[in-house]
Each structure stands twice: as structure tokens, then as C-alpha cells.
Amino acid sequence: MDIDTKVIDGSKISSIIKEELKKEIALGLNVGLAVIMVGDNKASEIYVRNKRKACEYIGIKSFIYKLPEETTTGQIMELVEVLNNDNTVDGILIQLPLPNHINTDEVVQSIDKNKDVDGFCHENLGALISGTPNFISCTPIGIIELLKRYEIPIDSQKCVIIGRSSLVGKPLSMLLLNENATVTICHSKTNNLYEQIKDADIIISATGQINLVTGDMIKKGAVIIDVGINKDKDGKLCGDVDYASCIGAASFITPVPGGVGPMTVAMLMKNCVTSAVRKVN
Numbered sequence: 001m002d003i004d005t006k007v008i009d010g011s012k013i014s015s016i017i018k019e020e021l022k023k024e025i026a027l028g029l030n031v032g033l034a035v036i037m038v039g040d041n042k043a044s045e046i047y048v049r050n051k052r053k054a055c056e057y058i059g060i061k062s063f064i065y066k067l068p069e070e071t072t073t074g075q076i077m078e079l080v081e082v083l084n085n086d087n088t089v090d091g092i093l094i095q096l097p098l099p100n101h102i103n104t105d106e107v108v109q110s111i112d113k114n115k116d117v118d119g120f121c122h123e124n125l126g127a128l129i130s131g132t133p134n135f136i137s138c139t140p141i142g143i144i145e146l147l148k149r150y151e152i153p154i155d156s157q158k159c160v161i162i163g164r165s166s167l168v169g170k171p172l173s174m175l176l177l178n179e180n181a182t183v184t185i186c187h188s189k190t191n192n193l194y195e196q197i198k199d200a201d202i203i204i205s206a207t208g209q210i211n212l213v214t215g216d217m218i219k220k221g222a223v224i225i226d227v228g229i230n231k232d233k234d235g236k237l238c239g240d241v242d243y244a245s246c247i248g249a250a251s252f253i254t255p256v257p258g259g260v261g262p263m264t265v266a267m268l269m270k271n272c273v274t275s276a277v278r279k280v281n
């Protein structure tokens with residue numbers, strides 16, 4: 001018997017969160033987000049545009065710094081220093097990836113940890129591991145938010161994350177652990193991925209590999225969270241998961257687009273508001 005798979009509507013949940021934040025800001029909160037992007041990267045331009053639009057919608061002032069390709073590590077760090085000391089800026093985001101000649105780690109680490117709304121700096125990653133989180137990176141916390149808003153249990157569940165990046169896989173593993181899940185992280189060197197995911201309750205894929213997970217690989221009723229953003233052979237946006245084959249096999253699934261993606265922006269907005277609230281308290 002096929003399962004009645006429910007689609008997790010990230011666009012809808014993201015709108016609800018943005019609506020909640022808009023109301024909070026309307027009560028008289030001043031919030032500012034600075035976004036730094038360097039060079040010409042089409043994907044980054046789309047992401048930054050979405051962030052700017054979200055800021056506009058909920059009432060956050062956005063300061064977008066679009067720097068030329070030849071900008072140096074030192075010049076970006078100088079700008080970050082100015083923004084660290086600017087009281088109207090509550091959040092600083094450096095859009096990744098940066099051009100190869102820039103030392104990304106040095107630049108990201110120069111952001112004040114209390115303005116690091118991406119949660120990428122070592123102190124914020126360390127705080128998450130030690131169980132006293134400050135800012136948590138937006139995609140992983142957005143995934144937890146989706147699971148909670150759909151009342152999908154995490155406690156004691158077997159969660160398999162495919163992908164070990166510092167932006168998604170690693171912080172997400174900590175968040176799931178904090179929710180009492182049993183967590184396995186798989187990656188490109190994992191032997192026999194199928195063996196790892198076949199009895200998983202929740203599978204999260206963040207690899208950039210099309211059709212990595214198919215309906216016949218998963219346990220009936222598993223929850224599928226697709227973090228991949230890829231283009232198929234016709235140039236259409238798709239995730240890591242073969243969506244069609246999981247319908248009837250999964251209990252819940254996130255679509256691409258409209259699943260995890262919009263949640264990243266919503267949680268970024270939430271982190272900015274949190275930062276601004278801390279400033280006035």
C-alpha cells in the first residue's frame with residue numbers, strides 16, 4: 001500500500017515566520033542587516049536579492065555592499081571592522097562563496113560573534129557543540145523549525161545526514177543530537193550509502209548530487225528533507241532527491257524549490273531580529 005505522502009511547505013512556513021517578525025518589528029524595533037558580496041556570481045546575486053526583499057518586507061534595513069572581484073582580504077576585513085562598530089547594524093553576512101584569492105575563513109572569523117547572524121564563526125559553531133548556542137546557521141535551524149512546525153518527532157529517531165559541510169551537515173548533526181536523535185553523517189567516502197539510509201526515520205540530503213536518494217532506497221514512511229539546489233538536464237531547479245519516486249514511499253518530503261530554501265532566509269531574518277532585541281535589552 002502506498003503512503004499518503006505529505007509535502008512540507010517551506011514557503012508557507014517561511015511566510016508565517018516573516019509575518020511574526022514583521023509584527024514584532026512594527027512594535028518599534030530598529031533592525032539592520034549588512035550583506036557583503038564580492039565579484040559576479042549569478043547564484044549569489046539571486047540569494048542576496050531574496051534576502052534584500054525579505055528585509056524590505058518585514059521592515060529590516062538592509063545595507064548591501066557589492067564589491068568588485070579584485071577586492072582583497074584586507075579590504076573586506078576593514079569593512080567588517082567598520083560594520084562591527086556600527087550600532088545600526090545588527091547582523092553581518094558575507095555571501096559565500098568568495099573569489100578564490102580571498103581568505104574566506106579569515107574574513108568570516110573577523111565578524112563580531114554577536115553580529116554573526118549566519119552562525120559561521122568558530123565561537124558560534126563551538127557554542128552550538130557545547131550546547132549553549134548563540135547564533136545558529138540558518139539552513140540547519142530552518143530544517144529543525146520545519147520538522148517542529150509539522151510536529152515530526154525527532155527524539156529517539158534515526159537521522160541520516162548526507163553531506164558533511166560546515167554550513168549544513170555538521171551543525172545540523174549537533175542540532176539533531178540536542179533533540180535526542182541518533183545521528184549518522186554520510187559523505188562522498190561513505191561505503192554503501194544504501195545500507196546507512198535504508199532504515200532511517202529521517203533522511204536529510206545536502207550534497208548537490210541529483211537523484212542520490214530514490215523512493216526504493218528508503219524505509220516506508222521515512223521523512224525526506226532535501227537541501228540540494230541543482231539544475232537538471234533541462235535547466236530546471238531540482239534537489240538531491242528523486243522527488244517523484246518518493247511520493248507514496250515517504251511520509252513527509254520537502255520539495256525543491258519551496259522546501260528548505262525559503263526557510264534559510266526566514267531564519268536569517270529571525271537571527272537579525274534576535275540580535276536587535278538583545279541590543280535594546
Ligand code: GUN
Pocket residue numbers: 047093094095096097118138139264
Ligand atoms: N551561500 C550559500 N548559502 C549561504 C548562506 O546561507 N549564507 C551565506 N553567507 N552564504 C551562502
